[in-house]
Amino acid sequence: MTREEAYDQVARIAAEHALIAQGFGGVLTIVHPDIQRQHGIEANCLYMAGQGPHPSASTQPQPSDEEQLSLPV
Structure with missing residues (x-):
């Protein structure tokens, strides 16, 4: 198995089991369900x-109207 194939397999398993918190540009953040x-x-x-x-x-x-108004611009 090549490194590329291993990455694809890990990504597929993580996606199937809802373990990915975010991903972009070939970088995945895999997070344990408890976390x-x-x-x-x-x-x-x-x-x-x-x-x-x-x-x-x-x-x-949801922030109140007062909290929304106090946010810095």
């Missing part, structure tokens, strides 16, 4: 892998 839960990214990883619903913005706390 995904601890950091609140499990729903997003599952969604990106086609294994869960879109993590709705309505389930995340």
Whole structure:
């Protein structure tokens, strides 16, 4: 097996099991499910892998109008 084939196999397995938190330019960040839960990214990883619903913005706390106005520009 070549290195390229090994990378493709690892990437396929990680994608099938919703372990990828992000990826770009040939770099994948693979995160253990327990750590995904601890950091609140499990729903997003599952969604990106086609294994869960879109993590709705309505389930995340929204900043109040005052907080939005106080953000630096």
